[in-house]
Amino acid sequence: MPDADQRREGICDALLTWLYVESQSHYSGSTPAPEIIAAQSDWQSGPISPRELLDAAWTLMRQGLVTSTTPPGQPPALRITPAGSQALEASRTRRASPPTARGKRWRS
Template identity: 30%
Template sequence: MTDSIARAWDVCDAVLKWAYISKFQYGGGRKATAEDVTAAVEWAASPLTPFEVDRATIDLKDHGYLTGTVGMLLHTKRLMDPRITVEGMRLVDLGRSVRPSSNPLPANPSGVSVTNVNTFNNHGPSNNAVNSSGFTQNIAIEEKTSKILAVADALDAHGEGGHENAEDARETAVDLRALADEPEVNKSKLRELLIKSVSAFALAAGTSAGQQSIQLASSALQVLG
């Protein structure tokens, strides 16, 4: 698979995640721009172009992950008012890529794939392939735990903001912390709690803190897989 094809699928993953976040922040139906997608999903590869984003909206519609009105801009098709479908939300919640595969692939909305990590032993530096060592596995678990705990902290802050669901937010934070140290063992329950967190933050979607919290929960869901 060429780099350009891989990037096209990564852009689709990014746009779908943006649509997911947009649904909770604005109710969906907003035009997808390269700037908005980049900011929402923390795209880290070379800059997105309007053409890539427009093409991704059409590809996602063809796969049943987005719906909306098809329009034209400079001879390029795009969705004018993209909205994520139930199937699209399910895919994002599962942390799976749009890319077809016999085995589900993890979504890569950042556009950057880490293939190697650098660590040290008594004889100096050595390279370890991802998923080939306990060291790498531990890093992955720590990252999941860290993101889950960040969501718990955000829930506590949300609870102190006087929102009508403050008590529920604080209880969800307690539950997340109780399960965060073993993300793989508790994956199903943690996923349920993170989805609940996104819904809780939706009450504050009109604020900067609310938007950041939704992104935190969405990121944790992606990493959890």
């Protein structure tokens, strides 16, 4: 079972992956749901809570990997940024590398 940091990183990774797929379908902004994120990203570490998903979204927004296209008071509609797409591609490259080349992908 992953520790809290690994779980947080995994949720960020799953959310970013989902947003990337959504962007390839030409959606201008998507409102994530924990169960959809988990299903589409092959999540294996127990249910994602709405709070965990919101925390992941804020983490990714602070890092400039995701933007919000939602007026205040509405459910967040998120969009992956070019930097987010690049980070996801770099993450995929690191996963294909030997374990010594891997590092923390997302930081809170």
